[in-house]
Amino acid sequence: MTTSCTAAPPALDDQAYAFTAPFRAPQGSPIRELFKYVGRPGMISFAGGYPSKDLFDRDGIARALEAAYRSDPIACLQYGDTAGAPSLRASLAQLMMARGVRCDADDVLVTTGSQQGFDLLLRTLIAPGDTALVEEPAYPAAIQALRLAGANIVPVRTDADGIDVEALAAQLDALPAASRPKLLYTVPTFANPTGATLPRERREALIKLAAARRIVLVEDDPYGELRFSGTAVPPMIALADAYPGARDWIVYFGSLSKIVAPGLRIGWTIAPAPIARRMIVAKQTSDLCTAPLSQETARYYLDSGSLAVHLRSIVGAYRSRCEALLKALAHFAPHAIALSAPQGGMFVWARLTGGRDAAEVLKRAIEQNVMFVPGAAFFVRTPDASSLRLSFAAPSEAEAFEGARRLAVALAQA
Structure with a gap:
């Protein structure tokens, strides 16, 4: 008995697919x-x-998971609100108020990690060719996300204390009108990678500058609770209330990844209402909702006082x-x-x-x-x-x- 084999067709190379521009050579x-x-x-x-x-905190998370599932298994297993479970949003609002931020549950958008929040923001604000400022050196995933969005990325000078605001103001004056930046990304507290913390005076100067130039100031704050020396500095979104209209130009990202566990994939965003509404629409086409089981676990963990x-x-x-x-x-x-x-x-x-x-x-x-x-x-x-x-x-x-x-x-x- 004989068998015949048909040769497999040659594998297609990258050129065979009509990739979008950012993914032709990612x-x-x-x-x-x-x-x-x-x-x-x-x-x-x-x-x-x-x-x-x-x-x-394996035991604490296990207790929170068990309590969440025992309390309402359907809430853990069913689809949830795109903006986040109301109970978790309320708990996160309490956490933010403890950080000095004026907000309530309706101001909080739950995301699948804070990185998703940044991605959603870029989808709503950045078109190919738009200018975005980033502190340099900067968090690589932020640079990567901006590149894939097609942004014109302009680095901002930093020193041992973070962004040099005076140099930034001069840099903005020198930019042509066609390159007016839409946003500025910074990790002002224990920056990734430098570990630098922007002093309060510079934070206030940066807040005023961003509001005056109508630039969305993106405050990424995954490490703020991890202070082990020195004096705490309030988040910029908390300081912004002292300057009328400044809060309208700040988007804040928080996360439980560094302070509880990255496996929960719980982040959150506080943004001006017009931005937040559009981020929710973008999230509807991304993951529909952040995993309800993780949300309920996080809520029980926060409400139990285990985080402190x-x-x-x-x-x-x-x-x-x-x-x-x-x-x-x-x-x-x-x-x-x-x-x-x-x-x-x-x-x-x-x-x-x-x-x-x-x-x-x-x-x-x-x-x-x-x-x-x-x-x-x-x-x-x-x-x-x-x-x-x-x-x-x-x-x-x-x-x-x-x-x-x-x-x-x-x-x-x-």
């Missing part, structure tokens, strides 16, 4: 590209901005881990790396001395089973090749010490 996340090394035995990662797996207890635990741990990393680097590589110590958050921003290239050092570091993110990932146009970001949140104190030792070996080899 750039993936440079940080996500490193995660293929995370599972390597013995790897110590200072790369991803992951909360520590050892610090999750959990924050005390993780803030203390992150303080110890940050100090351990800084001390270890000062011990093992005192002259090879210059550091900026943060007052909270998850990140240390650093520069290699002697003009060394962080990407080249990373190759040696991976051989030593330690990882970080080269600074080039955080720049829009001209990167600082000597810069790098180290996340101290996930490694233990012992791992931070050993990781610093391995990094020093890599530095010596490079």
Whole structure:
């Protein structure tokens, strides 16, 4: 008996599909590209901005999940309101009022992580060619989202305290009228990647400048509760109430990913009503609603008072881990790396001395089973090749010490 085989047709290449312009040659996340090394035995990662797996409130979340399902299983399993479950929106409004923000449940839009909120905002505000400002260095996923939206991305100068508002004002004056920016994206508290916190005076100056120039000021605040030293600074959306009309130009993003667990995928947005209405319409075509089971779990967790207890635990741990990393680097590589110590958050921003290239050092570091993110990932146009970001949140104190030792070996080899 004989059989015949028909040869499979040749695989189609990218050119065979009529991709939209942003996806003809898309750039993936440079940080996500490193995660293929995370599972390597013995790897110590200072790369991803992951909360520590050892610090999750597993019991508290389990109790909240059980209570939510027992109380109303249908609410957990059925489709929900696109804007978010009313009960969770009320709990998040209470959380925001504790941060000094005037709002009620109707002001809160629940999203599937705060990154979805930013994506929805771009869908409502940014057309290809529109100008958007970003602090630089900046959160890479924000840069990536703006690129895929076709924005003309203009970096804004920062220093050790965040955005230089005086320089920004001069920069805006120099922009041609056709390039008037629609929004400015910033992480003003424990910035990703620099760890910098914008002082109150600069926040107030930035609020007034954005309102006067009619630029939507995007305040991304995933790390604000993770302060372990220094004096707390109110969110810009809280300070804006002192300036008539300024609140109309601020969009605030919050998240439970860094302070509870990213697996819940709970973020929220507070935006001016005309923007929020359009974001809800955009969300209807995105995921219909954020997972109701996650929403109900988050609501029970917040209402139980567990967050306040959990924050005390993780803030203390992150303080110890940050100090351990800084001390270890000062011990093992005192002259090879210059550091900026943060007052909270998850990140240390650093520069290699002697003009060394962080990407080249990373190759040696991976051989030593330690990882970080080269600074080039955080720049829009001209990167600082000597810069790098180290996340101290996930490694233990012992791992931070050993990781610093391995990094020093890599530095010596490079």
